[in-house]
Amino acid sequence: MMGVVSEGRPIVDLTDDEARRALVLKWGTVDPDVLPAWVAEMDYALDPVVAAAVTDLVTAGGAGYPTDDGSVGAAYTGFAARHLGWQLPADSSVVVGDVIGGIRLALDVWAEPGPVVVHAPAYPPFFDVIPLTGRERVDLPLDPDADAAAMDLDELDQAFAAGARVLLLCNPHNPWGRVFTRAELEGVRDVVTAHGGQVIADEIHGPLTLPGATFTAYQSLAGTAEHAVTVTSPSKAFNVAGLHCAHLVSTSERTLARLREVPLVRNHAYSPLGIAAAVTAYTHGDPWLASLVERLDQQRSLLRELLDERLPKARMRPLEATFLAWVDLRGYGYDDPAAVALERGRVMLGSGHDYHPGLAGHARINIATSPDRLIAIVTRLAAALTGR
Template sequence: MEKYDFESVMDRRPYTACKWLDVPEGILPMTIADMEFASPPEVLEALHRRVDFANYGYTLMNDGDYQAVIDFVKWRHGITIPREHLLATPGVLYTMRCAMYMLTQPGDKVVVQTPLHTPSIKTAGMQGRIPLKNWMRRTEDGNYTFDLEDLEKHFRSGARVLLMCSPNNPTGRVWTKTELEGVADLVKRYDATVVSDEIHRDLVYAGHPHCEIASLPGMADRTITVFSPSKTFNFGGIHIGSAVTANETLREKLRAKLYEFGHECGRPPLFSLTAQTAAYRHGRRWMEELLVQLEANADLMLHYLEGLPVRACRPEASFLMWVDCSELKLDTAGLRSLLAEAGIAADPGHYYDTADIQGYTGEQHHFRLAFGMPRAMLEPAMDRLRKTIRKHF
């Protein structure tokens, strides 16, 4: 029996939601990766209680707060995190950037696997670092997998850090153990280190279990895994996260780098800690019902795209769909115009640096749609998109 409401439409525009303020009235923003659902009521109740206490002094994570993270990860992924391996952080992107500063110097090469969301590509190229793009291969069904030959080429050129996204944003791929073993073999052979962005991992669909690359033989000491409840429970504006590594040297260097940039591990903002602990302790059923909604949304979108001169694969996780429009022969401006006619805003392919993937020019031929929203919002938008494409093609 369903307990939670994923069908009520919220008006977020008056509350400074950036994705809504970026578009004019009448356009549905399917851009930024947050959802149009209320966060779990258990999180709201915890925040209300904390606000009502009326003292907002500095906070320190206690044993129960750490255990909430550990217990949730064990329940969701079957992974046991030793407490001493866990660092409390301000969020995934902040931690990845600190890790880049810790692991590399200006002029060092960092491998990123594209298509990949822009902030990660920029992270790999910060302050004189050199991002090397490991283009992913298209499979026969139109999806993506790793290009291990290209990855090895980058390691041979001197790169010793790989920034992964698992599951991948924007494609929605959940990497299999076999795929990750191929990457891990190269990482170990070239004595490299992995920073694995796993912010979407809780939202894997049925039949697509998440595998941590750190769980593979020989990888725990050469991987920093970063994750957060913010995508899972839809509070991206409340910044908090975790980093895990079995390597004590890496862990203490990362702790020091976070401190250097203004964050003392274990002392998160008050309301961030409140939201995280409540979500991990009490949000499991909400997440399970959310996943039912997201899978239904993905199927709805594919239904409306069927028979059109576009190609999209069913995501294996989260609420993002990567659409290949190469048959339309439109550039970025043309795609934006087409989407605007349908009353939709989407992220264009060049945000994910897809140019040169096996002849595809991502800048012109792809876009990403964020579909974490009630059906009452999604279905009319997809109907408009189908009619608009049919009108012109």
């Protein structure tokens, strides 16, 4: 493992062999000659403090059934105040196994029946979880030629006027890369309030807001507590998705009671190791997170330079948060540039079709890797698309 020194705890790049062992989906399911830049996992060693908390617990035999003892919620309250500008009571969280499980729980037991709105392109499981709960999905596609990746409030208003009851909001947005401004979110709130609708806000990428943008938690806006539920997790910011601990956040007593009264069998997929990781990350992870954000900021600049130099017809949406860049490669004339990149360049990107079915020429590039690998990723992509 090679360390890159910055202030606080450094980000340590995994070697290829270490990454293959650690990240069995991202690295283990592609051929050995393929560079993986697809699923949202980072090629970095865990924050050693988080890793130690988990290994200490395993060593002590802590592999039994978990309990939601309030520790995740209490730790998140401190984290949200320090990082997200969000002041919350300590007991505002209900632990769930993962974010999509939390969205499903909220749809099943909290949301009113009726169609659910989702902005496309979207994190693909958003498309599946809505019909899984027996609801109609209303897609609001972003115009790929629009200058800014912005939510169209008139369209949202029309969707609610036509009968939609819930907005599944992604803030910051994967894969748009947007951190919605307070004014944009206030606009959403006003539309939703006018129709008596509800919002499920996935804010998993909030801690990955990069320099230049300011994150606003949807529920930090006045007048949202009774119509919104937030779902979040340390899994993206701290790379611990496999430990299974996410949480729903609400400041409404009524909503919390509703979510807590479900039978255990409805919500028992979280793990004691995930809880230990979450509490430790939220309480002691600040120095590592600072190093991570610094690294991702550098990687974002590097990607921009590489694209300018090697793929000048690429159009990259500004990456305000996340480590997932949404790139318009229509200038190179391929319906699915990710498929071409895999076949000819041996690099695995996210296919645009997965995020926006039917949208040609787009791909998502995961930049959470070493600078050398990012150079190789873009070099291979450019060779695949341009033959040079």
